[in-house]
Amino acid sequence: MAHPQMFDDDDPYLQRVRVLALDLPDAAERVSHGRPVFHTTKVFAWYGGSTREAGEWVPHPHALLVLPDPIDREALLTEDRCFSPAYLGPSGWVGVELDAGTDWEEVAELLEDSYRRTAGVRRVARLDARR
Template sequence: MEKREPSQALEEVRRLCLALPETSERLSHGEPTWFVRGKKTFVMFADHHHDDRLAFWCAAPPGVQEALVAESPDRFFRPPYVGHRGWLGVYLDVPADWDEISEIVTEAYRLIAPKALAARLD
């Protein structure tokens, strides 16, 4: 578990997202956001956008949000606006397991990317 400065956390999330096939980054709602083929969002950075916490929001498989929030509410949360769709919030202002975050980002991508792109990860 490692706590990083906000700029370091952003750079690490950026590196993880842009390493995936056909991803791009642009601002959305004032925050760095990553898209598959420039269209579908799979991760959104949240630098104090809706509260005083540093985090990111991402797509998550059914049931994962509830399980992780129940297990570790100090590390995970239900984000506003997209939480009702099962998206997961991941706090970055606490010590983080960056291997786990890499898995979470990759799984978000798999859920949003077209099957052919997701298959390139296997």
């Protein structure tokens, strides 16, 4: 049974994430488990997620899930806007809530860092050559 779609294509936060994520070398988008994911060979970002709190699922529909460096992960998780997402959190992923006050330069950096951890040496070299 397929997962239901858990996002709105017209979501302005998703549209901005798409522009940033798909600008990375060989990045593509697909839907997995009802949510947009951005990937090369491996996934480097999810849009939307959830947490489990007091036995209840809490949705985070406007969040970006990334795989930061472990030191950055610790720092991010001290901020109220960040959380350890269900299923992915134990593997080092962090959710970052997006809203009207979002710093989009920071989002671009988080996406790039997550991409660098998953994309492979040749793709990262292509990214570095563009800079």
